[in-house]
Amino acid sequence: MNRKNESFQAHAPSRRQFLKTASAASLAAWPIGSTTAKAASKSERLRFALIGCGGNGTRTSPVGKEFADLVALCDVDEGHLQRGNELLCDGKADLYSDYQQILQRDDIDMVQISTPDHWHTKILVEAMLAGKDAYCEKPLTLTIDEGKLIRKVQKETGRVVQVGTQQRSSFDKxxxxxxxxxxxxxxxxxxxxxxxxxxxWSPEIPLADVPSGLDWDRWLGPAPKADYRYLKTPNDRWYTNGHTQxxxxxxxxxxxxxxxxxxxxxxxxxxxxxxxxxxxxxxxxxxxxxxxxxxxxxxxxxxxxxxxxxxxxxxxxxxxxxxxxxxxxxxxxxxxxxxxxxxxxxxxxxxxxxxxxxxxxxxxxxxxxxIYRGMPMEGNDRPAHWANLIHCINTRQLPIANVHxxxxxxxxxxxxxxxxxxxxxxxxxxxxxxxxxxxxxxxxxxxxxxxxxxxxx
Missing domain, CATH: 3.30.360.10 (Dihydrodipicolinate Reductase; domain 2)
Known part of the structure; x- marks a missing residue:
């Protein structure tokens, strides 16, 4: 079996029906090079939350803001949260340390999950069950069995999930x-x-005090309990079992x-x-x-x-x-x-x-x-990847980088x-x-x- 003729699964309409049927139909008919959903009127735009405000979250969400309104941020590191708010939202976003509070909000349509890998599956599964569509960074899971669960829940809920493998939206290469x-x-x-x-590679990394503002136990989350480690060398290289590394x-x-x-x-x-x-x-x-x-x-x-x-x-x-x-x-x-x-x-x-x-x-x-499955092709790489996500939320198609x-x-x-x-x-x-x-x-x-x-x- 191969994926050359992979079919697309149509799902029930989204919970909030944020776009009328006629608007979704017109988006489905975009020709190559046409105007994307980022040109939709303010009242039609999705509202999304960023969960994980570290490096990749702050790199990817500005592209998402071209297509949807970023209204809430969540992180277990207070420094990341405040910096993300100033950088991405001019200090105006709603801020959370617990992502489940975001999932309880009816006025948030989708989430961007940019946490470390070991958190992806738990947040994504719970987001789909809460009626949210999602953009989740790669790799989607820490294990193969987590992927089985994600696929099962996606089929059951019909939520649209785009994985952050934006190379699938690179048309020129x-x-x-x-x-x-x-x-x-x-x-x-x-x-x-x-x-x-x-x-x-790393040298031996000693135990260290947890940085101020970081909830280390919640950063570890589903992973085994572990002490925090950090080392900064005289040449300004740093090693840790936490952020980035x-x-x-x-x-x-x-x-x-x-x-x-x-x-x-x-x-x-x-x-x-x-x-x-x-x-x-x-x-x-x-x-x-x-x-x-x-x-x-x-x-x-x-x-x-x-x-x-x-x-x-x-x-x-x-x-x-x-x-x-x-x-x-x-x-x-x-x-x-x-x-x-x-x-x-x-x-x-x-x-x-x-x-x-x-x-x-x-x-x-x-x-x-x-190769792009006949879906609208707009921009390249990250912008195209987000455009494809918004198109698929509107039409309830499987995105170019779907969970399956x-x-x-x-x-x-x-x-x-x-x-x-x-x-x-x-x-x-x-x-x-x-x-x-x-x-x-x-x-x-x-x-x-x-x-x-x-x-x-």
């Missing part, structure tokens, strides 16, 4: 690369090499494999599907290097970064027609190799002879639009992490969504939530 593949310009696709750079700890994230992997592995799998091949993984094997010792997949030190720093992994797919190599070295991006040509794409370039050949043999006019297709990609990222932690091949049943013949590896598809921070169903 990533979607053009996918169109080249779909049009057969590489011949038969044989290999995909995904390079996502090495993970971060959380992604280098398996307790809160998955390292490079779910950081850049959620972007580039995603595009690699979309390329396999665009080629008409089976994109369901059946095995992952290879080598990895960590800076701490592991026993049964559990790091044995808690004073330094513990996610994989180096890796060379091979993913095989049902059907056996193509393989994927995931590496830490080389130029970050995706190399697609077919029996008639090859192309390389990242955020800065799209190169290869099939790209050069477009000068005298261009793609069909609708080739890129087909994203989790198919994230399965590879998470299974790669399990492979690295255990140091052995992982065999996967894509239909049952279970690990084959490895009870320990299968148990790593889920993690317990800390008491008091379970998902409220």
């Amino acid at each position: 990533f979607n053009k690369a996918l169109a080249i593949i779909a049009e057969g310009r590489l011949g038969t696709l044989k290999k995909v090499t995904v390079r996502i750079n090495a993970g971060s 959380f992604r280098w700890w398996y307790q809160y994230s998955g390292g490079k494999l779910t950081d850049w992997g959620a972007h580039h592995i995603d595009i690699g799998l979309l390329g396999i599907a665009a080629a008409g091949l089976n994109d369901q993984p059946v095995s992952i094997n290879g080598t990895a290097a960590h800076d701490v010792k592991f026993v049964d997949g559990i790091p044995q030190q808690d004073d330094r970064y513990n996610t994989a720093r180096e890796f060379d992994l091979t993913v095989r797919f049902a059907g056996g027609d193509v393989e994927m190599n995931i590496r830490h070295d080389g130029d970050r991006g995706i190399l697609f190799e077919g029996d008639q040509g090859r192309i390389f794409v990242n955020r800065g370039k799209l190169v290869g002879k099939p790209v050069e050949d477009l000068a005298h043999d261009p793609l069909p006019d609708d080739a890129i639009a087909k 297709s994203h989790m198919r990609s994230l399965h590879v990222c998470h299974l790669a992490g399990i492979c690295c932690r255990l140091g052995r091949e992982i065999r996967w049943d894509p239909d049952a969504e279970r690990v084959i013949g490895d009870e320990l590896a299968d148990s790593m598809l889920a993690r317990p939530y800390r008491p008091g921070y379970e998902i409220q169903m």
